[in-house]
Amino acid sequence: MISHNQLDEIAKFVKNYLFETAETSDQEWLKSNPRAAEHRWQHTLNVVANAEQILEGEGATDEDWSIVRAAALLHDVSMFTCDHAVHGQVTADIAADYLENKGFDKSFIQTVTQAVAEHGTDFGDLPPEEQGKQFSWAGKILVEADILDKLGASAVTSALLYLGDQKKLNFEANRELFNGLAYERATFFKDYFWTVSGKKMAQHRYDFFNEYLARLKEEVMECDLPEWKE
Numbered sequence: 001m002i003s004h005n006q007l008d009e010i011a012k013f014v015k016n017y018l019f020e021t022a023e024t025s026d027q028e029w030l031k032s033n034p035r036a037a038e039h040r041w042q043h044t045l046n047v048v049a050n051a052e053q054i055l056e057g058e059g060a061t062d063e064d065w066s067i068v069r070a071a072a073l074l075h076d077v078s079m080f081t082c083d084h085a086v087h088g089q090v091t092a093d094i095a096a097d098y099l100e101n102k103g104f105d106k107s108f109i110q111t112v113t114q115a116v117a118e119h120g121t122d123f124g125d126l127p128p129e130e131q132g133k134q135f136s137w138a139g140k141i142l143v144e145a146d147i148l149d150k151l152g153a154s155a156v157t158s159a160l161l162y163l164g165d166q167k168k169l170n171f172e173a174n175r176e177l178f179n180g181l182a183y184e185r186a187t188f189f190k191d192y193f194w195t196v197s198g199k200k201m202a203q204h205r206y207d208f209f210n211e212y213l214a215r216l217k218e219e220v221m222e223c224d225l226p227e228w229k230e
């Protein structure tokens, strides 16, 4: 089983890698996102915590905990070094190099890197049920843990922070949250869950997003003249 010290080392490696590569990256979008490395690190920690909740719920073995924790820590390490379409495989290669250097055994490295590569899959061609059949068990947990960060309070907060940056008012947030990318993504991804625990967490978080939107609609008026009820 992977020790807490080894997990700490992986965490430090990932954090440093993200911060260093964001600093030197020539990706255009980073110019308007000066805190992208911190944001990605925050997301990584969220994904680790989500994965742990699923592992707990599924009664996973010590070996599963080791694999999924390592995969969750490493899963987005290449974010600033390559095109998003290939970041799953690029991360898997970086992870393999790192884990080999640290002396982890071959089957552990293989399972971790497979899960990491799988999380980079572009969804859309296959229905969720079929998509799940393409993934290893660890890959499924990682994908679920990653998606969970798009479904609930974390996703709402990210969307609101973005709207706040644009100096939007409440009624505009009301419109844009309902019609925006965050809700669209949450609605699309909410069905890509396969474990009992993952499904439960997904439903809980997506319900929260819907509840939040419903309350916003109820409480926030359009900034025009009022319409009087009879």
Ligand SMILES: [Fe+2]
Residues within 6 Å of the ligand: 075, 076, 087, 119, 120
């Ligand atoms: Fe990713």
Ligand SMILES: [Fe+2]
Residues within 6 Å of the ligand: 043, 047, 075, 076, 146
């Ligand atoms: Fe991710």
